[in-house]
Every structure is written in C-alpha cells, then in structure tokens.
Amino acid sequence: MVHLVWREDLQKFIPEPGSHVRWHREGWALTRFGADGMAGRTEVDTRALSVLLWGDSFVEALQVSDDKKMAAVATQIFTRNGYEVQVLGVGGSGQSVADYLLAMPAYARRFSDIQAQVILVSNLRDLLPDQPTQERARFFSQPTFRIEPDPKAGPGRVSSPRNKRVDALRLSILRKARRKAAGSLGNLRLAPGPVPRPIDEPASMHVGDDFRYIARRLKAASDKPMVLLYCPEVPRFEQGVLVFDDLDAALAERCATAFAREGIRMVNLAEPFAAAFREDRTLARGFANSYPTKGHLNPAGHRLVARALYDALTSPSDALHTD
Amino acid sequence: MLFTQIEFFLLFGLVLLACALLRSHAALKWVLLIASLYFYAYWDVRFVGLMLACITVNYTAARYLDHREDDRSRKWIAGVAIGLSLLGLGVFKYHGFFLENVQAAVDGWGMRVPALDLVLPVGISFFTFQALSYTLDVYRRDIPATHSWRDVALYISFFPQLVAGPIVRAAEFMPQLDQRPRLSWERAGSGTRQFVRGLFKKAFIADQLAGFVDFTFSQYTEFSGLTLFVALVAYTVQIYCDFSGYSDMAIGTARFLGYDFSENFRHPYLSRSITEFWRRWHISLSTWLRDYLYIPLGGNRKGRRRTCLNLLLTMLLGGLWHGAAWTFVIWGAWHGAWLAGYRFWATKCSREPMGASASRFNWLLTMTVVMLGWLLFRASSLEQFWGMLVRMVSAAEGITWIPWMTLCCIGLVVGRHLLLLSPRWERAFGLEPGRAWTAFALTVMAGVAWLFAPEQFHPFIYFQF
Numbered sequence A: 001m002v003h004l005v006w007r008e009d010l011q012k013f014i015p016e017p018g019s020h021v022r023w024h025r026e027g028w029a030l031t032r033f034g035a036d037g038m039a040g041r042t043e044v045d046t047r048a049l050s051v052l053l054w055g056d057s058f059v060e061a062l063q064v065s066d067d068k069k070m071a072a073v074a075t076q077i078f079t080r081n082g083y084e085v086q087v088l089g090v091g092g093s094g095q096s097v098a099d100y101l102l103a104m105p106a107y108a109r110r111f112s113d114i115q116a117q118v119i120l121v122s123n124l125r126d127l128l129p130d131q132p133t134q135e136r137a138r139f140f141s142q143p144t145f146r147i148e149p150d151p152k153a154g155p156g157r158v159s160s161p162r163n164k165r166v167d168a169l170r171l172s173i174l175r176k177a178r179r180k181a182a183g184s185l186g187n188l189r190l191a192p193g194p195v196p197r198p199i200d201e202p203a204s205m206h207v208g209d210d211f212r213y214i215a216r217r218l219k220a221a222s223d224k225p226m227v228l229l230y231c232p233e234v235p236r237f238e239q240g241v242l243v244f245d246d247l248d249a250a251l252a253e254r255c256a257t258a259f260a261r262e263g264i265r266m267v268n269l270a271e272p273f274a275a276a277f278r279e280d281r282t283l284a285r286g287f288a289n290s291y292p293t294k295g296h297l298n299p300a301g302h303r304l305v306a307r308a309l310y311d312a313l314t315s316p317s318d319a320l321h322t323d
Numbered sequence B: 001m002l003f004t005q006i007e008f009f010l011l012f013g014l015v016l017l018a019c020a021l022l023r024s025h026a027a028l029k030w031v032l033l034i035a036s037l038y039f040y041a042y043w044d045v046r047f048v049g050l051m052l053a054c055i056t057v058n059y060t061a062a063r064y065l066d067h068r069e070d071d072r073s074r075k076w077i078a079g080v081a082i083g084l085s086l087l088g089l090g091v092f093k094y095h096g097f098f099l100e101n102v103q104a105a106v107d108g109w110g111m112r113v114p115a116l117d118l119v120l121p122v123g124i125s126f127f128t129f130q131a132l133s134y135t136l137d138v139y140r141r142d143i144p145a146t147h148s149w150r151d152v153a154l155y156i157s158f159f160p161q162l163v164a165g166p167i168v169r170a171a172e173f174m175p176q177l178d179q180r181p182r183l184s185w186e187r188a189g190s191g192t193r194q195f196v197r198g199l200f201k202k203a204f205i206a207d208q209l210a211g212f213v214d215f216t217f218s219q220y221t222e223f224s225g226l227t228l229f230v231a232l233v234a235y236t237v238q239i240y241c242d243f244s245g246y247s248d249m250a251i252g253t254a255r256f257l258g259y260d261f262s263e264n265f266r267h268p269y270l271s272r273s274i275t276e277f278w279r280r281w282h283i284s285l286s287t288w289l290r291d292y293l294y295i296p297l298g299g300n301r302k303g304r305r306r307t308c309l310n311l312l313l314t315m316l317l318g319g320l321w322h323g324a325a326w327t328f329v330i331w332g333a334w335h336g337a338w339l340a341g342y343r344f345w346a347t348k349c350s351r352e353p354m355g356a357s358a359s360r361f362n363w364l365l366t367m368t369v370v371m372l373g374w375l376l377f378r379a380s381s382l383e384q385f386w387g388m389l390v391r392m393v394s395a396a397e398g399i400t401w402i403p404w405m406t407l408c409c410i411g412l413v414v415g416r417h418l419l420l421l422s423p424r425w426e427r428a429f430g431l432e433p434g435r436a437w438t439a440f441a442l443t444v445m446a447g448v449a450w451l452f453a454p455e456q457f458h459p460f461i462y463f464q465f
Helices: A070-080 A097-110 A161-168 A172-186 A209-221 A249-261 A270-280 A299-314 B006-021 B025-041 B045-067 B071-109 B124-139 B149-157 B170-178 B185-218 B225-256 B274-280 B283-294 B304-322 B326-348 B356-378 B382-393 B404-421 B423-429 B436-452
Strands: A004-007 A012-015 A020-023 A029-032 A050-055 A086-091 A114-121 A137-140 A146-149 A226-230 A236-238 A241-243 A265-268
Touching: A012 A097, A050 A070, A050 A097, A050 A299, A070 A086, A070 A299, A086 A097, A097 A114, A097 A137, A097 A146, A097 A209, A114 A299, A172 B436, A209 A249, A226 A249, A226 A299, A249 A265, A265 A299, A270 A299, B006 B025, B006 B225, B025 B045, B025 B149, B045 B071, B045 B124, B045 B149, B071 B124, B124 B149, B124 B170, B124 B283, B149 B170, B185 B225, B185 B404, B185 B436, B225 B356, B225 B382, B225 B404, B274 B283, B274 B326, B274 B356, B283 B304, B304 B326, B326 B356, B326 B382, B356 B382, B404 B423
Parallel strands: A050 A086, A050 A114, A114 A226, A226 A265
Antiparallel strands: A004 A012, A020 A029, A137 A146, A236 A241
16 A cells, blocks of 8 residues: 655655555556655656656556656666656656646756656546546636645545554555455445446536646646647457547547647657557557556556657657757 | 345344244244345345246146146146246246347348347246246155145245255255254354355356456457467356356355255366266256256157257257357257267267276367357357357467466366365365364455455356356
8 A cells, every 4th residue: 555645845745755565456566665755766866857757547657667667668768869867757646637737836846957747648537627536636617717726635545553554564454354344334235126227427528628728727837848648548449349549539639739729749649559559469558467458557558658758758849958 | 135245144144043043943934935035136126026926836736736636637737837937937038039030030021020128037047947846846746745835935935046056956955844954063064164165166266257258258359369268268167166156155055054955066177078077067957957858858768869869959958048049059959969979979888997098088078078168158149159269279369368367266276176186185175174274274265255356246157047
C-alpha cells in the first residue's frame, strides 16, 4: 500500500519518501519512492534541466519496474540523443488534470529549470468537468467553469500508524480480509430475487468550451512548452475481434483543436499503438496476469509513450533548448 | 443463492440451529423445505411456482400409480406426469432452440417466427430429472409412493442439490426422510472437509481460470494456437473444478445436515477409456440416463448394433439435456459414437491387463477425445469450434497470452491427480480425517479461496443446464 504524507512546499500529498510498493495485481513490479515522492525516482536533481510528466496511475505505473517506467525510458532516450535532461514522472493514482493544474506553481518553485510540461491522459473525460475524482481538486461546470479544491474529496491513502504497523509486519493480508468481510456484509441481501438491474445514468458531459477552459488554465499555470499525450485504448477487442479505432476519436479531435487554439499540442498515441501491434504484435496495455489490451500500460506501452514524448519535444515546433 | 455467498452461510447456520433444537421430525422437515424454497426464491421468486407445480404433478401421479394395478392405466399416468414435467422443461429451456431452427427453415419463404422472451429457470433440468426419477421409481415399484407432499417436495427441492445436482435418486433419498437425521461431530468434520475442498476448487481454481477462458474463447481469432490450446486445457480443468466443486459443496452440506448423497465425480481425468470416463464424470447423470433411458431402450440386450444405437441415442439426449444448441447435440453424439466404438472394440480385444505404455496411450487418447468434446461444449457455434481447432492444429500466429496464474491453477490440479497415482504421496498429503495436516491444509484452502477468489462474478457453469 502507498502511504501518503503532506508536503507543504509542494502543497500536496505525496507517497512517503523512501517507501516502496510491490505490485502484483496487474504486472509484477517493485516501485521505490524518492524524496519528492516520485515513483521510480529515488534521487532528483532539482536544479537540472527537467521535463515534468504529469499523470495519474499511468505515470505512477506501479505495474512496471522503475527502469521501465515511461519517465525513466524517456530520460534514457534523451540522454542517448545528447540531451542532458531528466524526465520526472509526477504521477499519482487517482489524480486528475485539476490536481496537476493546482500543483504546477509549487513544482515550478521546487524545480528551477523546467523545460516543458507534459500531461498524459488515458481517458479524455479526465479533462471534462464534474467527473468523479479521488483526489483533492475538482473541475466544476456549475455555476461557471472553475477548478478548486473539493472539501469532500481527499486522498484515501494517507498513512495511519496502524496501517504502517500492519505493513511493517507484512500483515497486509489482514487488511484485505477486513475489506473482504466488510464488502460481503455491505452487500448482504436477504430479500428474494430477482434483483432489479441498476439503470446506467449517462455521466454529465459538457464538451465544448470546457476543453478550451482547461487548456487556458493549464497555459496560465505554466509558461513552459506544454504537450498533451493521449493514450487511448487501442487496439481493443470489440465483439471478438481486435479493432484499431478509438471509441473517443471524435472527442479526441475536438480536444486537439481546443488545445491547439491555446498553444498546447496534443499527441494522440492511437496510431503508434496500432502500428506497434501491426508490426510485431506488441500490445501497449495488458500484462500476463491481466487482460490483453485492457488496463494500464505495460513496459512496451511505456516505451511507446516515452518515444512519443521525445519526438514531441524534439520536433521543430516544440524543440527543447537545452544549451 | 451460491454456496460461496455469505447469505448461504447465514441460511445454513439457521437450518443447522433448527436441526439441533427442533424435537419434532415433521417440523424439521418443514423447516428444511421452507429453507429450500427460500434458497430457490433468492434467485427469482417467480419460478418457485413452476417448481411447486412440477412437484405436485409428480406427487399426484405417484399417488395414482400406487393405487392402480393394470399396466395400461399405470403407463398412461406415468406418461402424463413425464409429459407435463418435460413440457415445462421444453418450454423454458428449448423454446429458443426450436424457434431458431424453425426460423432457419422458413427463412427462404420470407416468414418471421415470433420470438419468446423467456428466462431459463435456474436448475430446471436438475429438478425435472429428480421429479421424473420419483415417478419412474414408483412406476417401476422400486419405492412406494409417499403420502406426504412435503416429503416429495423436500426430496425435489432440497437446497444442497437443488440447482446443480448431484441428481439424487428417489430410491436413495426418500428412505432417508423416514428417519430423523443425526447430527454428529464425525459427520460435521467429514462434511466440512468435502465442502472446503469444493469451495477451493470452485472459488479459487475454476473462477481464476474462468477469466482467461472466457476472454480467449470469445476472441479466439486474435490469439495464437498455443494460447488457444492452453485455454482449452484451462477449460478442461475449469469445468471439472467448477462442477465437481459444486457437487462436493452440495454433498458436504447435506452430510453436515445428516443426509447422504452419492459421489458425483471420481477423478474422471484419470480414465483410460471413454466408458471409464462416464463412470467417473457426473455419475448421477450418467446412471440416471443409463437406468431411465439406455436400459429401457434395450441396453445391450438386443445385439451389438442395437447397443451402439442405444448408446448413441442416450448420449444425444444427454447432450441436449446440457444445453439447447447444436454444439451440445453434437457433443452428445461425439461421446455416443466413441462409447459405441469403444464397446465394439472392447468386445474384439483380449481382456488381458494393459501394459504401462498401452495404459498411457489409452489415457492420452481418452483425454484427447474428452478435450475435443469440451471444445465443442464450450464453443458458442460450430464455426467457433472449427476455427479454434484449425488455429490450434496449425499453430496459428496471434497474441500469445498465458497468465502464470492459469498455469498455477492447471498445475495444482495436475499435481493433485499425480498424487492420486502414488499411494505413498497420497498417504502423506491426502486430506485424511483426524490429522493435523488435514486441518492445516483445509484452513489454508478455505482462506485462499475466500481471500483470493476473483472479484468478478462467475456463476457455476452447470447453473445454466
């Protein structure tokens, strides 16, 4: 379990520095957290040239080992190509664009030489207002678009002394047992069936000015070059066969247009993911102990994202200037 | 209600309490009947009426049969009861299959056959067969008809075996209802042992494999031949653990409450012939089909050709009992053909004991036949069966995905079967009563099954039959 601690200078909860997590539910990996709570990065030079890579659990990537996380792979690619720049994964499970936005000024103070801000999203709905979020900040649409801390939301992984003791004794199985028992009792049903099926209510979707609003706010939060990396679920299974189109292709188009108007380039990884599969059957998502094409990015997916990040930041329009 | 749900354990606790506290045997049987009806109603209260109707028809027919002496009217009464019971089964289970085939036949004329939207009641095949067993046993004068509707209702609806067997025979169970069941620590221990074994097989092994099997079978065109082969092996293990696990839990629960059911599985994957396989797999169904279908058809008393035909017909209907689809019918025919072929071959062969290599070859051949049968059984269409077979045989390229947990689960079951082949190891690691090892192993198995069972809901495979 990741224990979170409050960091005053970063104005956010971060994984406890020096802690580590062994993940085996999806993938099988060990992740270490350094002084700034970055997954897979135990030592950080705050004065070096840096690219901040913002994201949720896709960037935190507990599913892959530290040297295979996209930030580490991207750093290696930059180094190999003569760029002395470190890519820092500022990812946390459950975080949303609203969280990154509020944290950007604090990170700008902590890291003196930020060259670019890269935001990775795996679901474009994370850029839309009124979405459920586990973390502190939320994007509201009513009465007007606004991003602010939500007093009701908050990280659920803050360490308690009891949880720490349980982890230290390697007795986290007890916590699992308690959760399981609570879940069973919570779902207790004694009435005869049939059980009425819940009707899926469509989530609130405001697609229009909201993309532009959040792009504007992101641009205002940082004056550095900014890139939005979009990792769709491509390829995916549909009715028994692999398909290579993104279900959210239309949304991605609108998002790209809105962000481009604010000077943020969006890189859609649908094509690189599809090409990787066509070339040598490499899937970006899925592990041996999870379903192919589903869930988080696997090491191959991280490599593809790292490559796309490098290409985006070294292309003529966003070229890094490291000299 | 599933045996793995907390609600089941609550119900079981209450029933056990009633067994311990109630002095009146009649009252205890009422409690067991009400608990059984609640167990069924927990899934869908609307279908309790259907089961009660089936019970009443067969109870009434048996009463009439008991009072009649002339064969003609006895045949009529038994025929009407069987017809009405099978009508319910036919309407709810086979209407879709029937209408689908009628539609296919009249498609050329541009006609549309109206579709019926009927839900398949859980366990309808099981309780119908149990009801028929009662009527047929009374008709054959194997048992007398009981005067108590409650006893017949309890026999057909007794909750441990209600929805997925084993198919308990009236001649085996009804006499047990005449005496008050005795609770004892010995029975409780033995019942718990069997229940936990079943729980582990179902909740841990079968459910772990279900995710992999469902995913690969539904997307078979994208996976490599190797992955599909592993999926077929996984399904072979899954269906055994799922169904024998349910049977173990049913038998264990009943034994705890003081009732005995016969074993339903005897390590079928150790069989060295298809005939032996059917003596070890779903024993309650194969003996039911043998006694009420194969033998009345003439069995092996009317010459070799007729024996083969009877085997084929029995297995065809056995296949159809499993599901309303052509794949099930062909699966039944596949097994029927092999049974007939084996019978024909066995009469030609000497009866000398087999050597080790011949024994291994026979085992391999039997498993190949069984696994190809499972491929038919699991495939949603003949096209899928053929497609998967071609991909496996041609070692087709595609996504290779073999989760290590799948291999672990397969390995566990293979390991268990290897233990059975070695008496020494079986003595050391078998779950014999009264040993500290047994208590330890069962505790670990129950804990692992509860904690590490997949979150997704996987109903018992045989619930659909």
